[in-house]
Amino acid sequence: MRAPDNKIIFTGPVGAGKTTAIAAISDVPPVTTDAAASDMTLNRKGHTTVAMDYGVIYLDEETKVHLYGTPGQERFDFMWDILSQGGMGLVLLLDNTRPNPVKDLQFFLGAFTSLLKDAPVVIGVTKMDARPEPDIESYQRTLASMSIRAPIFEVDARRKEDIQNLVMALLYSIDPGLEG
Numbered sequence: 001m002r003a004p005d006n007k008i009i010f011t012g013p014v015g016a017g018k019t020t021a022i023a024a025i026s027d028v029p030p031v032t033t034d035a036a037a038s039d040m041t042l043n044r045k046g047h048t049t050v051a052m053d054y055g056v057i058y059l060d061e062e063t064k065v066h067l068y069g070t071p072g073q074e075r076f077d078f079m080w081d082i083l084s085q086g087g088m089g090l091v092l093l094l095d096n097t098r099p100n101p102v103k104d105l106q107f108f109l110g111a112f113t114s115l116l117k118d119a120p121v122v123i124g125v126t127k128m129d130a131r132p133e134p135d136i137e138s139y140q141r142t143l144a145s146m147s148i149r150a151p152i153f154e155v156d157a158r159r160k161e162d163i164q165n166l167v168m169a170l171l172y173s174i175d176p177g178l179e180g
């Protein structure tokens with residue numbers, strides 16, 4: 001029996017593509033709460049998400065998947081647990097152009113430990129077009145060293161197909177009977 005409503009969480013550092021990814025796949029106009037950044041993140045981009053992103057995809061007439069994007073900055077980490085409530089899976093987006101994206105992987109997996117006790121994670125590495133290193137194998141080695149099994153893909157958050165593949169891999173991990 002499928003739950004009629006499923007909730008998945010998108011997380012990752014500022015600039016990883018969370019807002020873009022949710023907008024790319026949502027079947028309804030996404031809700032985004034961006035505000036002008038008044039801190040150092042302004043150096044990377046003019047805006048950052050202070051609260052959340054929200055979208056929905058319809059797998060079929062009865063089955064909705066709610067998509068929630070967390071704020072990326074650690075100073076909003078109190079939101080991470082709130083948004084994780086009831087989450088059935090986690091999409092972790094990593095920005096390959098950041099100074100140490102492998103460390104970001106470890107950090108975010110650590111921050112979401114309680115969700116990940118009961119829910120699977122998939123990882124999408126963005127901006128590999130801008131910076132190809134580290135490669136996917138480096139991330140896989142890190143996951144193996146943490147004894148975490150998770151699908152990991154190169155994605156471009158602006159490409160609907162890439163994000164659909166990522167989300168379908170997650171839904172399949174949640175329930176192998178779910179098909180889009």
Ligand SMILES: Nc1nc2c(ncn2[C@@H]2O[C@H](COP(=O)(O)OP(=O)(O)O)[C@@H](O)[C@H]2O)c(=O)[nH]1
Nearest residue numbers: 014015016017018019020126127155156157158
């Ligand atoms: N070059 C490149 N830009 C990307 C990719 N994915 C996302 N972006 C861009 O990265 C910027 C930050 O994305 P955004 O969704 O605001 O990130 P967020 O802070 O995680 O919500 C946007 O300008 C996106 O268009 C990618 O794979 N390659």
Ligand SMILES: [Mg+2]
Nearest residue numbers: 018019048049
């Ligand atoms: Mg955002």
